[in-house]
Amino acid sequence: MNYHVPVLLQEIIDGLQVSEGKKYIDATFGGGGHGMEIVKAGGELLGIDVDPEALEHARRKIENGEWKIDKKKIALVQGNFRDIDTIAQDNGFYPVDGILFDLGVSGHQLDDRERGFSYKFADAPFDLRLNQEEGAPASEIINHENEEQLSAIIGTYGEEESCGRIAHALVNNRVKKPFRTTGDVLHSIQEVTGDRNTYKTASRVFQAFRIVVNDELSSLKKGLDGAESVLKPGGRIAVISFHSLEDRIVKQFFQRSGFKLVTKKPIRPTRMEQQENKRSRSAKLRIAEKI
């Protein structure tokens, strides 16, 4: 399993002005790459993640001493960041000095074939849920929605031009055999793309279903609103996004709310970081300070 390499790590520590005794929330704790560094830099941290497996993993590392940190400085809570306001209040992190959102999925999730996040595993269940204890897998959407709705999902949330033709192939193929695996989906995509750009198209289609299954865009809007009320005046919020739909929400939120921009333009990983960590290539970091 690949280690999850945190994206724009130093930029986050500097941008959130992490310092001794201040309080922070990592709303997407994941593999703890950013969170641990915040604690090591002296911050007290509340780490939230919707994925119970990610937190289980982190708790084990803290218990067995793999992460050499003061346990009293970190609290981990399973939950959705759309409820950040309540989670922060319930855990004594209200108000805080800084909040991080590092959106999307982690390297651990991508590498876990049972989760279905990666089109590299052809025989994995097409699931895509960040929390498998809630809701239904993505295969159910493909098996039950009508062609028009499937096309709208792929076009709107995957920004994929061939959405209509892919939706048509999905509906045709599900009559022969209901969809179950990532391979079933890839096969339908390939019927449309031939051998050209199959993986590019697949990544857009997977993104579209992941957004819908996890209700990602509305969670992000609610999470940002909640974060504003949890932050102290002068506190900072940093968001790393990985596609234009997320980035637009963040940009518009900062424009219309009570924030002053710290980054006029989004910070992008250096060429060296992009070479060393492929996942960082599409990352954009925006930071703002509460007035």
Ligand SMILES: C[S@@+](CC[C@H](N)C(=O)[O-])C[C@H]1O[C@@H](n2cnc3c(N)ncnc32)[C@H](O)[C@@H]1O
């Ligand atoms: C890119 S990873 C974070 C990686 C982390 N910064 C690190 O360096 O290890 C994103 C994490 O956010 C979590 N996540 C995504 N949407 C969420 C939501 N609405 N609420 C809470 N956690 C969420 C995912 O489960 C995943 O673990």
